[in-house]
Amino acid sequence: MTKSKDKGPFASPVDRRPFMAMTAGAAAAAGLSGKAYAQGSRTGVDPTKWTPEYIKSIAGTENPDTAAECYKVVPKDYKGRLTYWYFGPTQASPQIEHDIDKQFWEAFKALYPNIQVTALNLNYNEMIDKLRTSAIGKAAPMVVRLPILAGVEFAAKNQLMEFGPEMVGHSPQDFWPGALKSVTWKGKTYGVPTNNETMALVWNAGLFKDAGLDPESPPKTWDDLVAYSKQIKEKTGKSGYGMVARVNAGNTPFRFMPQLWAYGGGALDEAEANPTYKSIFVNNEGSRRALQASYDMYVRDKSVPVSALTNTQNENQDPFISGNLGMMIAHPSEYAVMLDRAKKATGDDKKTAEAVVANMRYGLVPAGPARRAIVFGGSNAHVFRPDLVDGGLDVNAAKAIIAFATGPEWSTKMAWVSSNPGNVRGFRTKWMKERIETIKFLDVTTSMLPNGIPFPVVPQATEIMNIIVPNMLQNVLTQKMTVAQASDDAAKKIKELLSEL
């Protein structure tokens, strides 16, 4: 039913140039340590199995019939109404994401012509606030695609319907256990994972060369990253690392928590083998070392953008494409973003941008003394309770969109350049094969999956990750507090927060 259009994104590769030095990703993934194996137990991603080679070998081995699968759940002629909120492509997204989003809605319309859809594409940072308000005002959407961090809060408030993969014809085995855990509260399931991803380290090999660093070798540890950042600043005058420390912005925890976890820290004990979410790690030795590393880069070495305190990741894109930033943590989609920007640039800017794109490399996020870590991110589809939905809930319409969006086809396509399919059957599809063949650096970010650590599954996770942790970071970077004071202050706030339960 979703036959590729001749000039659609699934027929036109993002980039067909031969893979360049192709990063440390594949090699490093093959040599994953025992630590990574232990981490894999938290996400359910077995690092000995989910190697880039394995992913390549299974891609294209399954040809799902999306229409048939969906019609088993909701018949084609079903007539209904659907309200759907999601965080889709923004102005900072590559064009390909806009194209796929458009095709998604066209395909759904073709599949269920009698379901009237009102879809609202919200900014990631606005989504949660608006949803909280609308749920209180009994004007929530029927279905929402929420960041992985946020769903549990709504489940704890009893605002979501019990809704699991089985309700839309999928098996729980089709999803990563770590992803299913993020939709589980007190033993009940409240959603279906749509996509799951881990990010990687992106660097500008040209800037590395100018700074006297090996252009093909990313920093292996966070201590190395601090040193590399300093060297880039000293030798080139450009910012070394794209730190992000804005409060109330999802980008901050996605970039700072890997550092915190790598040094052996955390907000709670989410990085431990069997997290209880009752122990506070934010002021332990590891967390303090991570904070000190950030302090060293921002205050001591001045090797990161001064604007890091007000920046989101979007504000790192322009400095990177203009050759003014050496390293950053990003999705695989960052490459597509840079290609788009290079195409739009003119004159000398175009030459610079093209050089940066050619010099762009992806590698594993640095390890720390405790582990290599990255946020096991993604999003989940949830259904709101009928009494909280404006105009009532149309369960079948909700089932139809979730069956469609979380099936192997569209969970792969909707994650085209930025993520991975939430439904692991997506890895077996021809679309996954096309992704692997056409999207540069995809396997590097996929190689980070076994190092993924999910955010704590507690209702307070949003406040901890988006407010308390970034505030702790800002308190250190502005020298309002010492590292010890800031981490103790954050620990006190988390303790108070947890004691409210």
Add this chain to the structure above:
Amino acid sequence: MTLATTEPAARERAMPMPRRRGLLQRIWHHRHDYLYVLPAIGVMLLVIAYPVYYTVYLSFFSTPPNLALEDKIFVGLKNYGTVLTAESVHEATWNTWVWTIWSTFFAFVIGFGAALALNRAFLGRGLLRGTLLVPYVISAVAASYIWRWIYHSDFGVIGALSVQFGLTERPINFLDDRNNVMASLIVVNVWKEFPFAMIMMLAGLQTVPEQLLRAAQVDGANALQRFWHVTLPHVKGVTLVTVLLLLVTNLNSFTIPWIMTGGGPAGASEIWITHIYQIAFGRIRFGLASAYSVILFIVMMGLGYFYVRALTSGDERTPA
């Protein structure tokens, strides 16, 4: 307002003052008039009184993030205690006063200065007046984003120029420095607000009787004396109203600090409203945010009282 003819005033003094009616009696006396405004009163009760009541009601409850609003827990006055003793509130209060007082002062002074300049006839006055109004008509959201880029600590225009002209070695850190951020935001706020003060004061200046100024000039008063003894007394009322409106607007500010810094870095530009917003929608503590709002409401009511007094001063002397 002070131009009431002397004849009725003298009559008033001569006659014994009638006993003032009570509020209920006056309402009853004007009951037909009230019927005309009843629909408007109904709407106001719905959109103003009910939210105020609900905010006060909610301020006595705890609303932790794991509970739905209907499961809120009664905590009495605890939220008020928390707000009044929290260090972050003290910091936000200090920031709010700094923000409000300096924004009001500079917006008024610059606005009044511009009004005085525009009150004189000169070539291009209309064009200048229109140009000076531009910041006022620009959307606050758009202005905030533009200024955020102008100020950007790495790639801002001001920073680039200061480095290019050798004034500084590195771009000036406007928004990411705790010491500079509030002053930087106040500049944007003053830029946005001074045209309002300018319009108000220009309107006030145009009511100053020309013959009084001429008479003062004939009597030998110099420009400063004419301004001090004739112009200022005449614009006293509009000055009071303008300053009060600026104070209230600045105490209620949200857009500029929220968009430009989100209250950061490290709370250095957190003011009351952004703090309340953060507590309510970032931390989902509606009870706490409500208590905070009630306290702010009381402060606002105090200012509102002076505002109404300023607006109605003189009315009470007008014969019924």
